[in-house]
Each structure stands twice: as C-alpha cells, then as structure tokens.
Amino acid sequence: MGIKCPICGAPMEADSCGYCGYVGKKEPEMTADANNIPAQQILQPVQMQAQTNFANPSLAGAGIMPGVSRKSKTVALLLCIFLGGLGAHKFYVGKIGMGIVYLCTVGLFGVGWLIDLILIISGNYQDEFGLPLRQ
Numbered sequence: 635m636g637i638k639c640p641i642c643g644a645p646m647e648a649d650s651c652g653y654c655g656y657v658g659k660k661e662p663e664m665t666a667d668a669n670n671i672p673a674q675q676i677l678q679p680v681q682m683q684a685q686t687n688f689a690n691p692s693l694a695g696a697g698i699m700p701g702v703s704r705k706s707k708t709v710a711l712l713l714c715i716f717l718g719g720l721g722a723h724k725f726y727v728g729k730i731g732m733g734i735v736y737l738c739t740v741g742l743f744g745v746g747w748l749i750d751l752i753l754i755i756s757g758n759y760q761d762e763f764g765l766p767l768r769q
C-alpha cells in the first residue's frame with residue numbers, strides 16, 4: 635500500500651497498523667472535487683487524529699514511540715552477541731522466518747551474525763516493521 639502509520643511510522647496493512655493497532659480512515663478518493671480542497675483542510679484532521687492517538691494511555695503504556703521500534707537495541711545486541719548463532723536477535727525483533735534460517739545455519743555460517751552485530755552497534759538494525767530499534 636505504501637501508506638505509513640501516522641502514529642508509529644510502520645507500514646500500514648490495509649487501513650490499520652499491525653504495529654501499534656492504529657486504525658486509520660480510508661484516504662478520500664482523489665477526484666476532481668478533492669483537488670479543489672485546500673491542502674490545509676485535508677491535512678488538519680489527520681494531524682488532529684494523530685495527536686488524539688498519542689494521548690491514548692494504552693499506546694503510551696505500550697512504550698510506542700513514533701518511528702521507533704518497541705524493541706530495545708541493548709537487548710538485541712546482547713542476544714546477538716550471546717545467542718546470535720541461534721537467531722535469537724532475529725526472533726526478538728519479530729523476524730521469525732530469518733530466525734529459523736539463522737537457527738539452521740548458525741547465523742548464515744557466521745556471516746549474517748557478524749553483519750547483524752555491526753548493524754545493531756551502528757544503530758542501523760531494524761525490526762520486522764522496518765523501524766529502527768529504540769535506545
């Protein structure tokens with residue numbers, strides 16, 4: 635779809651977010667009428683909705699930050715160092731498929747393990763939604 639969640643930045647599935655549970659309203663069809671509406675009027679309700687969702691205590695309690703994974707960089711790093719050959723860090727960030735591959739190949743014969751270690755340390759490692767791990 636290519637639409638990103640306004641709350642957490644994860645890619646939206648249909649009109650809901652699999653990451654934080656945000657349910658967005660369907661984008662209005664781009665018709666000739668829509669082109670006549672000033673951009674401000676289209677953008678404003680979306681921004682207000684996002685702020686309302688931010689204030690939602692259940693989201694705050696879940697530790698959801700916009701554009702940042704719920705998964706900790708420190709935990710991922712420790713799992714990668716000690717159990718990376720078993721794919722533990724892959725399972726941790728929700729990449730179950732890759733975790734199983736790592737488990738069967740001892741971290742892609744150590745190569746994937748080493749690359750992941752570098753990615754995590756450099757802050758370029760992403761979770762299953764493509765979000766960077768939180769500090």
Ligand SMILES: [Zn+2]
Pocket residue numbers: 639640641642643644651652653654655656
């Ligand atoms: Zn979301």
